[in-house]
Amino acid sequence: MNSYKEKIIYSSAILLMFFMLLFILFGDKGLMEFNHLKQEKGLIIQNNKDLNQKNLIMYRHIERLKKDPAYIESVARKDYGMVGVDEIVVKLNPGGEGSP
DSSP, X not given: OHHHHHHHHHHHHHHHHHHHHHHHHXXXXXXXXXXXXXXXXXXXXXXXXXXXXXHHHHHHHHHHHHHOHHXXXXXXXXXXXXXXXXXXXXXXXXXXXXXX
């Protein structure tokens, strides 16, 4: 009789441990959720680093636009197609009408 009770107690304990293990692994706040959150945290940290890098580049660009006339001129020429006061714009039409 003592052996039968021991078997039931051991079986119950093993079954309880099995369910606890399942709950730890797959429960609401379990190991799977923890790994998912850890991966998401890594992505957010990387995104934050990328944004900080972009912010630094933009900050430097703004500072140069505030203080460097040569840089302002180069941006105006490149981005807005502006020309200097004493410059003449010559447009070539390759392969168009009037070409030999």
